[in-house]
Amino acid sequence: MANRYSLWSLLKNGLKHNESWQPAWRSPQAKPRYDVIIVGGGGHGLATAYYLAKNHGVKNVAVLEKGYLGGGNTARNTTIVRSNYLWDEAAQLYEHAMKLWEGLSLDLNFNVMFSQRGVMNLGHTLQDMRDIERRVNANNLNGIDGVVLSPKEIQDIVPLMDISAKTRYPVMGASYQPRGGVARHDAVAWGFARGASELGVDIIEQCEVIDMIIEDGRIKGVKTTKGDIFADRVGCVAAGNSTPLAKMAGVRLPLESHPLQAFVSESMKPCLDTVVMSNAVHGYVSQSDKGELVIGAGIDSYLGYGQRGSPHVIEHTAAAIIELFPSFSRVRMNRQWGGIVDVAPDACPIISKTKVKGLYFNCGWGTGGFKATPGSGYVFAHTIANDEAHPLNKAFALDRFNTGHLIDEHGAAGVAH
Amino acid sequence: MFQIHCPHCGATREEEEFSYAGEAYIPRPANPEEATEAEWGDYLFMRKNTRGWFWEQWQHTAGCRKVFAVKRNTVSYEIAGTWTLAAGKELYLKESEA
Numbered sequence: 001m002a003n004r005y006s007l008w009s010l011l012k013n014g015l016k017h018n019e020s021w022q023p024a025w026r027s028p029q030a031k032p033r034y035d036v037i038i039v040g041g042g043g044h045g046l047a048t049a050y051y052l053a054k055n056h057g058v059k060n061v062a063v064l065e066k067g068y069l070g071g072g073n074t075a076r077n078t079t080i081v082r083s084n085y086l087w088d089e090a091a092q093l094y095e096h097a098m099k100l101w102e103g104l105s106l107d108l109n110f111n112v113m114f115s116q117r118g119v120m121n122l123g124h125t126l127q128d129m130r131d132i133e134r135r136v137n138a139n140n141l142n143g144i145d146g147v148v149l150s151p152k153e154i155q156d157i158v159p160l161m162d163i164s165a166k167t168r169y170p171v172m173g174a175s176y177q178p179r180g181g182v183a184r185h186d187a188v189a190w191g192f193a194r195g196a197s198e199l200g201v202d203i204i205e206q207c208e209v210i211d212m213i214i215e216d217g218r219i220k221g222v223k224t225t226k227g228d229i230f231a232d233r234v235g236c237v238a239a240g241n242s243t244p245l246a247k248m249a250g251v252r253l254p255l256e257s258h259p260l261q262a263f264v265s266e267s268m269k270p271c272l273d274t275v276v277m278s279n280a281v282h283g284y285v286s287q288s289d290k291g292e293l294v295i296g297a298g299i300d301s302y303l304g305y306g307q308r309g310s311p312h313v314i315e316h317t318a319a320a321i322i323e324l325f326p327s328f329s330r331v332r333m334n335r336q337w338g339g340i341v342d343v344a345p346d347a348c349p350i351i352s353k354t355k356v357k358g359l360y361f362n363c364g365w366g367t368g369g370f371k372a373t374p375g376s377g378y379v380f381a382h383t384i385a386n387d388e389a390h391p392l393n394k395a396f397a398l399d400r401f402n403t404g405h406l407i408d409e410h411g412a413a414g415v416a417h
Numbered sequence: 418m419f420q421i422h423c424p425h426c427g428a429t430r431e432e433e434e435f436s437y438a439g440e441a442y443i444p445r446p447a448n449p450e451e452a453t454e455a456e457w458g459d460y461l462f463m464r465k466n467t468r469g470w471f472w473e474q475w476q477h478t479a480g481c482r483k484v485f486a487v488k489r490n491t492v493s494y495e496i497a498g499t500w501t502l503a504a505g506k507e508l509y510l511k512e513s514e515a
Contacts (some may be wrong), residue, residue, distance in 0.1 A: 254462035402458035
């Protein structure tokens with residue numbers, strides 16, 4: 001069914017007035033039984049299904065999505081991709097994802113518009129700069145690219161930034177990961193959906209899981225708004241809504257769901273060709289291929305599922321961006337949104353088995369899940385297929401909150417939280 | 418943005434005057450010496466993270482600096498009421514029993 005996208009297919013379909021394109025993925029009815037059910041049709045869930053089919057030959061898979069495909073956080077983020085994390089476990093997980101990103105468009109035959117335009121994390125205090133030096137060195141030891149930039153070097157890359165000493169928090173330097181960048185978020189969901197569908201995965205939209213069917217401590221299936229669907233293995237990838245899902249199975253998670261807001265400006269001529277992040281003044285900005293400035297910052301402090309936050313958070317974010325780029329002060333903002341992020345106590349994901357046999361959770365990505373999309377799906381597919389963690393996600397098991405082996409990226413990496 | 422009534426100083430002010438202080442009434446292990454790793458993990462890290470009506474704590478940081486209990490809906494962000502921690506606990510316990 002699927003079209004193979006190429007210059008030739010563009011030409012051929014163009015000559016037919018583009019009326020013969022086929023849908024990129026099938027929309028089948030749910031079967032009563034599958035080998036694996038993935039709950040959550042966002043980027044991570046679709047990637048999991050894709051790698052289950054591609055790497056592990058598990059093709060009798062359903063992805064259940066309560067809304068529409070990629071309509072949650074996949075469509076509600078600022079699309080930044082980087083792997084410059086401090087601790088070995090996190091660095092290796094995100095770097096693995098980065099390597100998948102680098103070949104993803106080719107692998108999926110779908111242009112995810114991955115643009116390695118570099119990611120800059122600014123330092124504004126002496127301590128910031130010490131942390132940056134430490135992190136860049138740790139990254140280099142882990143084989144991850146990264147350099148420390150002086151203000152002069154920053155100015156060469158981003159002429160618009162105000163690096164003068166007269167600002168309230170002068171820019172003292174930055175870490176820079178040239179391989180970091182951005183990708184088109186929707187295309188990532190669509191590309192994985194298309195790839196998975198082609199391999200036989202059923203993607204069921206408008207199908208909400210309302211309960212889990214568990215017998216003798218073993219998962220048997222899920223109750224949904226479209227009836228019961230059975231499977232011996234169920235993987236949950238529901239971001240902000242992970243806790244309500246886990247509750248159905250009697251599993252407790254160490255997560256808090258918070259709104260994370262972001263906004264985009266009207267389109268402008270190209271003015272910023274890298275990603276700029278600052279934890280100290282707290283904001284991050286990049287320019288999309290359409291020319292919009294894509295701006296984000298921290299979470300709203302309170303617990304919330306409402307996919308919206310408070311205006312003062314936007315105000316603080318805008319203030320931080322204008323501190324760095326005074327010339328953006330007259331730019332008009334077009335759209336604003338909030339996604340619900342599931343924040344773990346150590347700002348690291350949970351990719352884990354649970355006490356219910358056959359039930360797996362992939363959650364806790366907090367504010368930084370998008371960058372890991374392919375890697376997250378890759379290791380979660382491995383975990384589900386083998387009932388055992390991949391070496392890359394072994395450290396990210398749920399039991400680390402009992403043993404105390406946390407991976408404290410919260411205070412460490414360039415995590416803008 | 419919402420407005421919160423501080424039960425200590427009696428003022429109703431904007432959210433920005435307050436700081437969020439997480440889930441309310443998490444019981445500390447009664448016998449810490451004998452609590453297992455699982456019990457400690459549960460107490461320290463596991464959270465209800467309720468979707469719907471939720472008991473939480475806020476601190477009036479820019480006012481009287483006292484911490485109090487708020488019952489708030491985490492989907493609609495509607496606030497049902499605010500109480501001192503002691504007064505709220507009675508209501509909370511009554512609700513949990515029901």
